[in-house]
Amino acid sequence: MHWADVIAKSIAEKAEKPLIATGISPTGIIHVGSLREAITGESIRSAVEGLGKEARLIYLIDSFDPLRRRYDFLPPEYEKYVGMPISRIPCPCGKHNNYAHHFVQPFLDAVDSLGVHCEIIWTSDLYAQGKFAECIDLTFKKRKEIINILHEVSGKEPNPDYAPYEPICEKCGRYTKPIFDTYEYPFVKYNCSCGHSGTADIRKDDGKLTWRLEWPAKWKIFGTNAEPFGKDHAAAGGSYDTGKRIAPEIFGIEAPYPVPYEFVQLKGVGQMHKSLGCSVTGLDAIRMTPPEVLNYLFLRVPTNRAIDYDSGIGLLDVADEYDRMEVAYFTKEYDEAAENVVRAYEIAQHNHVPEKLPVQVSCRHLVNVVQLADTFEEQMKVLSRTVDISKATEEDMRRIKKRCECIRYWLNTFAPDMVKFSVRQTIPQHITLETLDKAFLQTLVQRMNDCNWDAETINNIISTLGKESPLGSKGAYKLIYNLIIGQDRGPRLGPFLASLDKQFVINRFNQAAYN
Secondary structure, eight states, X not given: OOHHHHHHHHHHHHOSSOEEEEEEOOSSOOBTTHHHHHHHHHHHHHHHHHTTOOOEEEEEEOTTSBOOSOOTTSOGGGGGGTTSBGGGSXXXXXXXXXXXXXXXXXXXXXXXXGTOOOEEEEHHHHHHTTTXXXXXXXXXXXXXXXXXXXXXXXXXXXXXTOOSEEEBOTXXXXXXXXXXXGOBTTEEEEEOTTSOEEEEETTTTSEEEOHHHHHHHHHXXXXXXXXXXXXXXXXXXXXXXXXXXXXXXXXXXXXXXXEEEOOEEEESOOOOBTTTTBSSBHHHHHHHSOHHHHHHHHHSSOTTSOEEEESSTHHHHHHHHHHHHHHHHHHTOOOGGGHHHHHHHHHTTTTOOOSSOOOOOOHHHHHHHHHHOSSHHHHHHHHTTTSOXXXXXXXXXXXXXXXXXHHHHHHHHTOOGGGOOOOOSSOOTTOOOOHHHHHHHHHHXXXXXXXXXXXXXXXXXXXXXXXXXXXXXXXXXXXXXXXXXXXXXOSXXXXXXXXXXXXXXXXXXXXXXXX
């Protein structure tokens, strides 16, 4: 049974309308690994829905977190904002409401394309609405119990000065420490290191709970039944271990079903976003990986296994694997060992599985097509030479178009040079043809004039003539690649030439053979 089905069954048995929570702290550039949490949460939601129950997925934006430091990608003037809530720090580009919006909004817009059905909730709004007030009050009343729990779970010496709640100084705007013995609901006083003394109202956004208290407080506010989170939070003595004690002992609730996941490792990274301080962002992954493939990538392995996100040729490999699982799903031709990966394909559709096998066009083939034509209309003309798209539905065409857009972005960013090419409008000047080369081309043109213009036929002709020629197969291939794209190597020759206009190819060979 797929891991998403196991979790869905467990929480559906306990709750009439299960709630799955996910979240992110947008203090900087959002890494591709952050997608795992959103897609994992959505897979559980859709699996519960598949059981006939309504489920709710919330995506909590921790917009009230402080800016811990000035990251390398921020201008020097942002040093003055360190320690302030990111929802109160100006947007770096001036186009968003604040710092938090700047980093997370483009990501959220893109996540929507993955079919993630979630409700976006900003933590800063929850504090402003007084949603945390009850929990904050309990942390003041039970602070000694909390300190004891933290000591017992972490094994560290108890800290009598531990502050579960941190007020925001009304003068400097940074988080500071409360004066515990001044607390009388709903007010607490503080002395800030900037020299200002003031009073915070816990019913307002005058301060926030520290992470180890804020997390279980969210469980109480929303009645969370399951939550995916990174393995760092699941470490022994970590925030989930303390949370599952604080939940019942301080807040009187049950901790949710934990779904810890391994991190995403980057492979095949060809370029770095120097201005951003990272290599592949979540937005990059969404823009260069077809949504159905990206969903499948995160669902094909258990959550306790690391995922290799390969921004190079690996992207084409996983897309090919997805297409094979799609065929397996519709033909029912797979063995027991493949059950979970075929189920991963199904869950990746989020309960919107096509009624029949879609018209499939591989991303690997589209690498050629996209480089042969600029507009989608022109790309479809090229594609129609090698793939029958006459029966493609509107949804099929939408998927093909999305794949073309993803491949274009990939080619412009992370694709290795080995897959890039451009068709030369004339024979490259650096090519010098010998008598043997021209003889081969003359024979090739004769054979191609009356042949069917398809990849298999073209490949058979070139392979046969190459073996018969003194050039050999390697020499024949090298000659053809140089005449068309000016390189010694290129895409798979049969499909590539079949994608080109037949007369264009023959004219090029003729021109070279008789010059």
